[in-house]
Amino acid sequence: MIRLKSKQDIANLEEGGAILSRILGEIKAMVRPGVSSLELENTTNKLMKEAGGVPAFLGYAPEGNRKYPAALCMSVNEGIVHTPANIEYIVKEGEIVSLDLGFKYKGMITDMATSVIAGTADKKDEKLLETTKKCLEEAIKECQPGAPISAIGKRIESIAKGAGFFVIKELVGHGVGYDVHEAPVVLNYHDKNMDSVIMEEGLVIAIEPMLSLGSENIDVAEDSWTYITADKSRAGHFEATVAITANGPVIITPIV
Ligand code: MF3
Numbered sequence: 390m391i392r393l394k395s396k397q398d399i400a401n402l403e404e405g406g407a408i409l410s411r412i413l414g415e416i417k418a419m420v421r422p423g424v425s426s427l428e429l430e431n432t433t434n435k436l437m438k439e440a441g442g443v444p445a446f447l448g449y450a451p452e453g454n455r456k457y458p459a460a461l462c463m464s465v466n467e468g469i470v471h472t473p474a475n476i477e478y479i480v481k482e483g484e485i486v487s488l489d490l491g492f493k494y495k496g497m498i499t500d501m502a503t504s505v506i507a508g509t510a511d512k513k514d515e516k517l518l519e520t521t522k523k524c525l526e527e528a529i530k531e532c533q534p535g536a537p538i539s540a541i542g543k544r545i546e547s548i549a550k551g552a553g554f555f556v557i558k559e560l561v562g563h564g565v566g567y568d569v570h571e572a573p574v575v576l577n578y579h580d581k582n583m584d585s586v587i588m589e590e591g592l593v594i595a596i597e598p599m600l601s602l603g604s605e606n607i608d609v610a611e612d613s614w615t616y617i618t619a620d621k622s623r624a625g626h627f628e629a630t631v632a633i634t635a636n637g638p639v640i641i642t643p644i645v
């Protein structure tokens with residue numbers, strides 16, 4: 390069931406989203422060769438507390454699984470999403486670091502992610518991240534009241550394929566706001582079955598394109614949390630929480 394948000398809910402989401410975007414920007418700026426995931430995890434917890442909110446992922450059980458053990462997801466290289474940042478990892482030169490954060494503020498949850506290369510970047514990796522970001526920016530423009538939700542995935546898939554990259558199809562965006570994951574699912578590719586789901590005023594969704602250099606298939610890593618690409622090729626992830634209003638899309642978590 391889709392739970393539409395009130396104007397007041399959306400105002401609260403915008404407040405929380407602005408804070409989350411600022412915090413993720415600060416965490417992103419800390420990424421460099423030699424940084425430890427623990428530094429980023431600790432800073433995330435500190436900044437969220439100072440801002441008067443709480444981490445939304447810490448203790449959250451995705452799809453009724455075990456409780457997630459960290460505030461921050463920090464997935465590296467072939468890691469696509471869901472690597473707990475409380476497992477120590479030291480970032481190395483040229484690695485792709487994807488950072489995913491959820492924030493609960495005034496009772497409302499916002500969700501966003503970004504990817505960055507530590508130190509000197511490989512050209513192909515750079516293009517992968519630029520394209521993933523572009524997928525998100527263009528997909529947001531499709532978020533108009535009355536438009537089918539499938540327009541989002543259609544746009545993402547066409548941009549990704551046009552640039553020669555692969556869309557991770559098994560991992561999806563989602564409704565968000567009262568909970569971390571709500572209906573509807575937001576696919577990163579076009580599925581005709583979703584053409585009949587129409588976006589309405591008050592819908593709040595997390596759009597999260599995940600692209601890779603070599604495969605659309607996934608596996609679970611040895612840490613039992615991380616989704617990795619099946620061929621171990623590198624991946625990028627960008628995510629924003631977006632509200633559909635009468636005036637069109639409102640980006641709740643400005644992209645960093
Ligand atoms: N942004 C992540 C997602 O949409 C949320 C991760 S939930 C976690 O899947 F608890 F597993 F971190």
Ligand code: CO
Pocket residue numbers: 500501562563595597628
């Ligand atoms: Co999400």
